[in-house]
Amino acid sequence: MSAGDPPPPIPGARLLFSLDAAIAYLNHGAFGAVPIGVQRAQRRLRDEAERNPMAFFRAPALTDRIVHTRRHLAQFLGADPEGSALVPNTTAGVSLVLQSVRLRPGDEVLLTDHGYGANALATRRQCRRDGATARTVALPVDAGDDEVVARIRGALRPGRTRLLVVDQITSPTAKVLPVREIATAARAHDIPVLVDAAHVPGMLPVDVDRIGADFWVGNLHKWGYAPRGTALLVVAPPWRRRMEPLVVSWEQDAGFPLNVEFQGTLDYTSWLAAPTGLFTLRTLGVEAVRRHNAALAAYGQRVVGAALGLAPADLPDPGAAEASMRVLPLPSGIGTTYAEAHAVRQRIADKLATEVAVNAWGGRGWLRLSAQVYNQAEEYESLAQHLPALLNDLR
Secondary structure (H helix, E strand, O other): OOOOOOOOOOOHHHHOOOOOOEEEOOOOHHHHHHHOHHHHHHHHHHHHHHHOOOHHHOOHHHHHHHHHHHHHHHHOOOOOHHEEEEEEEEEHHHHHHHHHHOOOOOOEEEEEEEOOOHHHHHHHHHHHHHOOOEEEEEOOOOHHHHHHHHHHHHHOOOEEEEEEEEEEEOOOOOEEEEHHHHHHHHHHHOOOOOEEEEOOOEEEEEOHHHHOOEEEEEEOOOOOOOOOOOEEEOOOOOHHHOOOOOOOOOHHHHOOOOOOOOOOOOOOHHHHHHHHHHHHHHHHHHHHHHHHHHHHHHHHHHHHHHHHHOOOOOOOOOOOOOOEEEEEOOOOOOOOOOHHHHHHHHHHHHOOOEEEEEEEEEEEEEEEEEOOOOHHHHHHHHHHHHHHHHHHOOO
């Protein structure tokens, strides 16, 4: 296989998913796709709950199962199970951290301009409530690791910056940031760091405890094949006693992490079925899946970029060999606002039967392509063939 060829498919992988065969689903990074075996595992858990709800929700049977699941997921991510908590998604984990940090008037939270929009909204809301301010540091899309660290270090204000929020893999630009080095720079000034790692579990090899962040939260329902609504929040020891759940329930006196995890009559089946997702990933071969997805995403970026007249230098490098998402700039004037980007994405879905992500960032529109084991090279080639005409109609 030459550098320009797509990777060979993983045998039988496409049959593990129940996606509509008439749709090219090139946006795994948005909501993931749950393998059929994991769907069935969750369905069995729901059936168990409905046969006898009292028996299913009774303590300590349910809490013991939650703890067992948490330990399994934490081990996969290289995190301390006693300092980890299952949460519905990364956004919920971010909001929980923002509430628990307890900002004061005059404090600031530092964000980057590559951050996930909902987390920026949550940060600004918490700052308004607490009399703090949110500030954003700009990072060029082509910035190398050293420049990223230098820009963030230069934007820190010791004594005022109360929290640094940084993505490990950025959502709008699919850029992998050097979070370990960033955490080291912030720690030199005693500034806590929250890492939004929504796309990391399953995509990148990770040892969370070695990153050195105060807070790290990642979704298992994207690249870890878990049912939707499964994420892990990891908290460093000095902060664990200060963590407060968004909703107080019967395990409040147990403290973190159980007071965060147990929220009464939630549907816990997504969490309890998550180990089946990791089993599926391991069965396919974790490294084989990562290599396949990264190579296919790079191939898709190349063929679609070439169709749009982009040179290789115009295609941003994500910065990690295992990155399974790639972005490319859309023609000038297309998708430059949130509403316009949404409209472009919907038009591609309606006219080309292809699901992609389109984001407005830095004053222009960006197309984000994901690759997963169910994807085939022909799907990206078909998008490359038909996308230029669709975009020309939007000029």
